[in-house]
Amino acid sequence: MTKKSANVHFQNRERRGSQSSLPDMNGATRSQSRSSGAKSPTRNSNGTFRRYPDKQDRERPGVDRTDTSASGWATENEEDDEKLKQSEFEKKKQTFITRAIWTLVMIAIFFGSMFAGHIYVIIIVTAVQIISFKEVIAISNVPSRARSLRFTKTLNWYFLGSTMYFLYGESVIYYFKHIVLIDRVLLPFATHHRFISFMLYVMGFVFFVGSLQKGHYKFQFTQFAWTHMALYLIVVQAHFIMNNIFEGMIWFFLPVMLVITNDIFAYICGITFGRTQLIKLSPKKTVEGFVGAWICTIAIGFLLTNILMRSKYFICPVNDLGANILTGLQCEPNPVFLPHTYTLPFIPATYTLLPHKISVCPMQFHILIMSTFASLIAPFGGFFASGLKRTFNIKDFGDSIPGHGGMTDRMDCQFIMGFFAFMYYQSFIAVYKASVGSVLEIAITSLSAEEQREVVKGLAKHLYNQGEVGMKVLEFLAENMGGQVRRR
Incomplete structure (x- = not known):
């Protein structure tokens, strides 16, 4: 009998065996064995039967060798699941490595720029606000490209430029009056800065009205409102962070570190003893982590304040943009950084063993308020960003930082914290007195x-x-x- 007929004969025998439901090697019928996912036995060269192909067959392309019976051997689906698990593990491993590397890179850039000088920190903050604005605007720019609307993207960047011109100009004129007001070229721009800024905005407004197209009015006005919301939430708040840098590096560094510290300890406390969900927008946030991070942030805030108060590079306002951590700055320290003696009213005078007076810097009381805001209020900036992402059904605002998502994902709490730090400093800490710049401003303008x-x-x-x-x-x-x- 030829090989071909042998094959036919084998197939017929297999079919007859299947129809008669002969018992297989495990005691189950062949029909049951096949229903469980097992393959039919194959013939060896000597005419005997075996359950699996030999090595040559296993290496032969097209031979399926992974399905088995229910006797405990690995099935094809199980091997696929195993490969999928390995693939997911490798993916998570690679993501962790990438995230760790870029975390170290960001830390190095942050501390490197801060020690190099105020001008480098200003450049970093400017880059952060531009990237964040781009990410937020990109969420709504996709439909505009589909609708082929003209000038939508151009107008977004025009309003960003005009807003930054106004805000940066205000800061430069306020902190560098003694330079700007005595320069022949800069003087007209300084004295008429607000009018120039207003006219720039009006030009963009007129251009927007002229670009309205029939049938797209609702969408274009939505884009207009979205752009202004992004300008307020990102660019305006970043402007106050810029002012914090001019007032002294400590007013920039402390708010940033308080938010980072609170975020780290909220995660640690949450996975350690977190049980009660805090808010539905962020299911992983817990009440225990929220409160635990508050306590830890206050402790770290006290420690950082004690260290930073000893360096004039951190506590002095900017009077030299070329200064760095090595050259330092010179100024008369703000009274909040000088020790004050306070009488403890709740200790009776008869108790001689207990101190009735303590000497402490007022900044230690202020850091208590700032740490509380960073722990209890600033996280709602992150909750707001989470709600915004859920609205547009996106995971991250972008991919500006490999392994971390977008820049906005990392800065959502920093903007509101920097805004608060500026308002708190101007209201309760800043010392207002005449300066060379203010005297020159009065003399020149009045x-x-x-x-x-x-x-x-x-x-x-x-x-x-x-x-x-x-x-x-x-x-x-x-x-x-x-x-x-x-x-x-």
């Missing part, structure tokens, strides 16, 4: 040219009387500005 000359001559006479300038200065002023020199 006095005539003749009055300004009188101020200069009066200051020159005062300095001469104090021995700060010589007689030649008075003579020079008298020759070039008019008037007579009067010796004391």
